[in-house]
Amino acid sequence: MRYESPTSFKAAAELLSKEKGQAFILAGGTDLLVRMRTGFIEPDLVVDIKRIGGSREIKKTESGFKIGAAVSGAELGEHKALKKAWPGVVEAANLIGSKQVQGRCTMAGNLCNASPAADSVPALVAAGAKAVIVGPKGKRKVAVEEIPTGPGKTSLKKGEIVESIILPKRAPKSGDAYLRFIPRSEMDIAVVGVGVNVTLDAKGIVTKARVALGAVAPTVRLVPAAAKALIGTKMEDAALDKLAEACAAACSPIDDKRGTREFRIKVAGVLARRAAIIARQRAGGK
């Protein structure tokens, strides 16, 4: 196995596209190294992106935030401006693993690992985040929900790397939240995850909303019907009931060791309600 740590995304993309064997990108390694150790994968090439200039930076720009692909969960949590603008995204990323894992894990890795239960992804999808992708043929920008296509599968082509994640500029009176259900209090994997992002008008009526669900389908799901249930309301009980129903309807989970189908469907609705209330509070509503 070869290990490379190039200093530019271009060089990284080149290494990856030239490799004939199995090649993997290494960000925090909290998924990759575990899979290597358990013998799931036997890479011929590992390309570490942490030495690439800018890959570990969070930049506030005109149009929002640009988060480098190698920024760790802990670094996200320490960034005051980001936390203020996107508390739901940061809390989701900070739920990953433990203190030790937080020092390493990245949102780009969480996204590209393509687990349906990835914690930061529903929050990113609800936030309307975009991923900047660098490849042998140049750069492109896609909505994050376009990247995972199924458990462990992505739409990235050979040699393509997520260079950064872009969070849009925040409108006033906006708030987001992420909640997950796990049987334990930490060090667990989401049985259901819900990200909710809302913008209110002066009267506290929802003008914009995005709702995304994790762990209830092969990929994280954006649920337009759930957003629709909230838009034009002050999130009264009736609206929250509709939100819960829409979320439950959008689930196509499996029965497995982590939870039954019916449990996941029911809890998706419960968490959606709770997350929506937190998002409203953070947006300055009541």
Next chain:
Amino acid sequence: MPLDNPSANTRKYKLVGTRPDRQDGFDKVTGRAKFGADAVAPGQLAGSILRSPHAHARIRSIDTSKAEKLAGVKAVVTRADFPDKTAGDSGLFDILTNIMARDKALYEGHAVAAVAAVSPAVAKQALKLIKVDYEVLPHVTDVDEAMKPTAPVLHPKLFTEGLAEKPKKPSNIARRYEFGHGDVEAGFAKADIIVERSFKTEATHQGYIEPHACLANVSPDGSGELWVCTQGHFMVRDYCARLLGLEISKLRVTASEIGGGFGGKTTVFLEPVALALSRKANRPVKLVMSRDEVFKCTGPTSSASIDVKIGVTKDGLITAADATLRYQGGAFPGSPAEFGAMSAFAQYHLDNVRTIAYDVVTNRPKQAAYRAPGAPMANFAVESMIEELAHKLGMAPIDFRIKNAAREGTRSSYGPVYGPIGLLATLEEARKHPHFKAPLGPNQGRGMAAGFWFNFGGQSCVSLNIPVDGTVTISVGSPDIGGSRASMCLMTAEELGIPYEHVRAIIADTSSLGYNDVTDGSRTTFATGMACILAARDAIKKLCQRAARMWGIPEEAVTWEKGYAKPAGANAGNFPPLSLKEIAAASGGTGGPIAGHHEYSADGAGVSFATHICDVEVDPETGATRIVRYTVLQDAGKAVHPSYVEGQFQGGAVQGIGWALNEEYVYGKDGRLQNAGFLDYRIPVCSDLPMIDTKILEIPNPGHPYGVRGVGETSIVPPLAAVANAVSNAVGVRMTELPISPPRLLKALDTVSLAKAS
């Protein structure tokens, strides 16, 4: 030597009961301590084991030729390398069959072949080259299913024992047990209320953090060395020698530091395989399990299915108690069904009681002991029913328990009559405890349970040596899994009258001491601790002899007091006292080294009782349960090192909480384990729990010089029921199946609210 055992706690202790730092702590926190996988030997090979992917399959053939030809492979072993030397000992034959499959693979993960190679990578590659021809057979993993006449039979020669007549057909029921006294039918006839229910619990794993590991080194001259993480290296030595046909005295086994055992390291898995590989390769061989192997191939405890029936009078007196317990213990006989049946009602004074138990085999890994083996499941069923009966009677559950509690003179449900026991004391103390009166919040409930464990004594052998500087080493043969070295040092120092810091304990290898039973049955601080006390008394006798020689007086004229030899009286002469240090310094000229020794089989381990109180909060929309407050009250006889006693109370409670709420072996339809890792086998993490409160009670055990009782196991007995009762009290639905995982609880809540709505 007569034991001047206390009838009450009258003796004033200087050291026993204090909380000094453990001497092994420094190396453990700095990473110097050597655990199972930390040993290295020159020229060592890496071993790896090929395991069955099937839950049940006949092994038609094994072709290892390609693996043997792979460069770097030094030895391959299969069943052919383990001829049967067990001479009709069926228990030993089961162990042999478990460490390497013979005609059938009996569970997923059953060892089928093993390789020793120059690197782990080569060993892994070699495993892929071994061709095993399996004929897959139907399997069964559930205890009730396994008992059905239509179930696939694991062992064609297994006929149920313990029946009046030998059955005509083999089955998966290995044995039937029955305990009790009185006439239960007559008792039920006297009852005003009778409640009957069935309960189920899933198998749980001890969850020790350190996976099994060993390093074996067999020489062509037939001698061998083994470094191993185990709860009993003498047991490992004897099993391995017998299985492999080695002379016991030629196999020297050293116990490493141990990262948890909880009963799971009281048998052999890897060790005979490592020795066989080493013997064949003529090189040292190291075998280390992965976590996945620990879950699939070592011994979790039984899953159980239990029916309980209890009758009471209107004023709350139990008239009869009856239970049937079915425990599956994996692919071989030996589940702790018997202990379940013996302990189920042990906390009550009963005139009419009966328990019947069945030991059942299934296509799961062979169970191993897990802390109070068999008792927690039985206690869950019985204490759930006791709570329910108390509600039906309109009596406070604690008053109901106190009214029927076993006490001194009670004939226990398993036979013996109790001596002084601490059950009532723990119940009374619980009633007085502030926890018991604390208000509960919304969605919260409180539960309690009382539990029992037998405790054990057994064989111990201790040597005590006093070098010339007057410090002391004690060599014990009981691996230290819970801080026992600190307790041994405290008791030795107490007896000799010297500072704790002057005594150091080591776990000696099997060639240095006589046989020591495994560290289990809560026996070590009791039995090996008592051997330390008696070895110290032996050394004191010799110290007095030396002082007598130094003074030129008869040895009967010398007594020992608080670390000093003194003339016994005025007649003996007027000599200033000699300290242990002074006598030791002179030892070279007074007869050579000074040592004490004791070997015996200890009787008199006092039984132990505990009462637990638990508060939970349930999220009625998700079924999630949070432990809000938890208190353990237990009789320790005498707490030698109270911090470690509290640690045992807390550890047992936490493991029981995990068992009650989330831990379980999840099998797929294919009979394969779905959750062989700590991600999906959910032991509680720190943030799941409040600090577990403890209250140590001290009702001295007359069988020990200081009154010590074992404390390691009782604490896992009551939590299952305490948690289940708390949850049931919080939500008004009785949970009869463990674990009470969120999906299971939410479903139960939905069923009830649906029933209420219609």
